[in-house]
Amino acid sequence: MNKKIIERMINYLKPYWKRLLFSFICMIGVGALSALVAYLIKPALDDIFIHKNRQMLILLPIAIMLTYFFKGLFTYLQGYQTHYIAEKILFDIRTELFENILHMPIKYFDKTHSGDLTSRLLNDTEQMQDSIANVIPNTIREIFTIIGLLVVLYVNNWILAIIATVVFPIAAYPVIHFGKKMKKIGKKRQISIATLTTKMQESLTNLKLIKAFSTEKREIEEFKEKSDELLNIKLEAIKIDEATSPLMEFIGSIGIALLIWIGGYIVFKGMLTVGGFFSFMAALFMLYRPFKTVAKANNNINTSLASMERIFEIIDAEKEKYSGNIEFKGVKEKIKLEHVFFSYEDDKKKTVLKDINLTIPAKSVVALVGESGGGKSTILELIPRFYDPTEGRITIDSIDLKEFDLKSLRRKVAIVSQRVLLFAKTVKDNIAYGRNDLSMEDIIKAAKDAYAHEFIMKLKNGYNTNLGEQGVILSGGECQRIAIARALVKNPDILILDEATSALDLESEQIVQKALNNLMKNRTVIMAAHRISTAVNADKIVVMKNNMIIDQGKHNELIERCGYYKKLYKIQVADDNNNI
Numbered sequence: 001m002n003k004k005i006i007e008r009m010i011n012y013l014k015p016y017w018k019r020l021l022f023s024f025i026c027m028i029g030v031g032a033l034s035a036l037v038a039y040l041i042k043p044a045l046d047d048i049f050i051h052k053n054r055q056m057l058i059l060l061p062i063a064i065m066l067t068y069f070f071k072g073l074f075t076y077l078q079g080y081q082t083h084y085i086a087e088k089i090l091f092d093i094r095t096e097l098f099e100n101i102l103h104m105p106i107k108y109f110d111k112t113h114s115g116d117l118t119s120r121l122l123n124d125t126e127q128m129q130d131s132i133a134n135v136i137p138n139t140i141r142e143i144f145t146i147i148g149l150l151v152v153l154y155v156n157n158w159i160l161a162i163i164a165t166v167v168f169p170i171a172a173y174p175v176i177h178f179g180k181k182m183k184k185i186g187k188k189r190q191i192s193i194a195t196l197t198t199k200m201q202e203s204l205t206n207l208k209l210i211k212a213f214s215t216e217k218r219e220i221e222e223f224k225e226k227s228d229e230l231l232n233i234k235l236e237a238i239k240i241d242e243a244t245s246p247l248m249e250f251i252g253s254i255g256i257a258l259l260i261w262i263g264g265y266i267v268f269k270g271m272l273t274v275g276g277f278f279s280f281m282a283a284l285f286m287l288y289r290p291f292k293t294v295a296k297a298n299n300n301i302n303t304s305l306a307s308m309e310r311i312f313e314i315i316d317a318e319k320e321k322y323s324g325n326i327e328f329k330g331v332k333e334k335i336k337l338e339h340v341f342f343s344y345e346d347d348k349k350k351t352v353l354k355d356i357n358l359t360i361p362a363k364s365v366v367a368l369v370g371e372s373g374g375g376k377s378t379i380l381e382l383i384p385r386f387y388d389p390t391e392g393r394i395t396i397d398s399i400d401l402k403e404f405d406l407k408s409l410r411r412k413v414a415i416v417s418q419r420v421l422l423f424a425k426t427v428k429d430n431i432a433y434g435r436n437d438l439s440m441e442d443i444i445k446a447a448k449d450a451y452a453h454e455f456i457m458k459l460k461n462g463y464n465t466n467l468g469e470q471g472v473i474l475s476g477g478e479c480q481r482i483a484i485a486r487a488l489v490k491n492p493d494i495l496i497l498d499e500a501t502s503a504l505d506l507e508s509e510q511i512v513q514k515a516l517n518n519l520m521k522n523r524t525v526i527m528a529a530h531r532i533s534t535a536v537n538a539d540k541i542v543v544m545k546n547n548m549i550i551d552q553g554k555h556n557e558l559i560e561r562c563g564y565y566k567k568l569y570k571i572q573v574a575d576d577n578n579n580i
Helices: 002-039 041-050 054-102 106-111 114-156 158-171 173-205 207-212 216-268 274-316 376-382 406-411 427-431 440-449 453-458 476-490 506-520 555-561 563-579
Strands: 334-342 353-361 365-370 391-396 413-417 494-498 524-528 540-545 548-553
Touching (some): 114 158, 158 216, 158 274, 173 216, 353 376, 365 376, 376 524, 406 413, 413 476, 413 506, 440 506, 494 506, 540 555, 540 563, 548 563
Antiparallel strands (some): 334 391, 540 548
8 A cells, every 4th residue: 555655646746856856966965964074073183183284274164164054055955845845745635635525426425524524635634745845855865864974984994884784773673663553543643633623513513503402511521532532542652752762772872882892992903093983973973863863754654654545545536427428408398207216325225215207397396295304305416416316217308317417417407405505705706606707787686586685785795795604694584595596697497496495484485485486487496395385386296205206296186186295285284374
């Protein structure tokens, strides 16, 4: 899996190969100059302090200053380039990830919480970006530094260098051992963050409900429980991360003690100058920081690999299928459901629709009535292909729905549902959503036809008023009329009404119904009717019970022959009378 992830990351890096190459050159420069700093200690001690060479007293300080100046310059240039590349890749991946989320089929969101997707879009990408910007380039830079310092070790004394290169691999054992654990912990950490994000999002979305039921304490306890789970995972990671360095230091100290003992003996024998020995030890001590960086990088990279796996899971997930290529231009004759069965993927044992046979003539109004959970809304969701039938087929003018280009089909379908979806944008932006070619006159006309213009003009900034999250500043009826205006400017051929007035009081319902009447003119309308009173004048009423169609016809016909419909109608009339 790691090999595949690395290959994919290389593909993201390819557009920035010139910057990457320049960054590598800078890394090599930093490594070489770090090694030069260690090497300069030898002539500093031998030529200046022991042999008292006046010329070297002038040249060496200048050489040291120049060395540090260019080392700093290369470090800055490398840091900027790698951060630039990381930010661009983060932009590319986050955009691709968001694009892929929007192209997922609706069924994907039935089993995936938006909080988990938010966590992957923000937290996982940030974790990955940190590796690209800091961990990986710093590790590569320090590897070049290690190589340069090892050259200094071998130049000074190969015997001591061999001892040193034996000790360091032993010191690296904890890194390899802990690295495997860190990858597992990294994945658990990202999943825990996603769970916590989901909890926060749910609590903020349902804040009024929480307050209404006074369940703040319970929600806080649940939040603490999930937060505590994340805390324990992080503490476990900290234990491993913090144990790595001390263990390496202890193993390294054994090697250093051995090197001082052997090195002192070699100096006594005249096989190595004092300056050479201190240059060697300086290079050895300078190796500690880059080696420690490489050691810790292993843990961080393993954590990032877990994040990358979660990101690529979404990128690789099955997208919505745009199978058809026939452009949909509208219903000329009829929409037909032929022996349609449907069940959701997560519960295939429960059939939501059973052998549905229904013909919807063009430019007619067909109302679905029946018990809650009887499959009315599911039929509506099949028309724009949010889902496809498990069995059977749906045709428009004898053409299977799957043969139409999906985007062209949905452009001709407008949906007004019980739950109005609005953006935290202006009234104008919400009405014109999906249409960039509308004039202000078009928007105002649609608002007037939806009986929304009057209340819009009373808002603080009229059509430029920001509605806030989900239209929080509007009443339910006002939100519904904004949605109707949005449907009007879309100018659909098929109109789907999913219990559009069920959540409204009678007064608001009457206004919204007038707006709906304007919207329904000269369109093929399919509606799920919560109130039978809204379905009485439909061209065809379809009665559903136990996920099946038990009868269909006009209101008067059904009153005469369908006992279940008659019962529903009487209950509705009684409820309306009680509410007067």
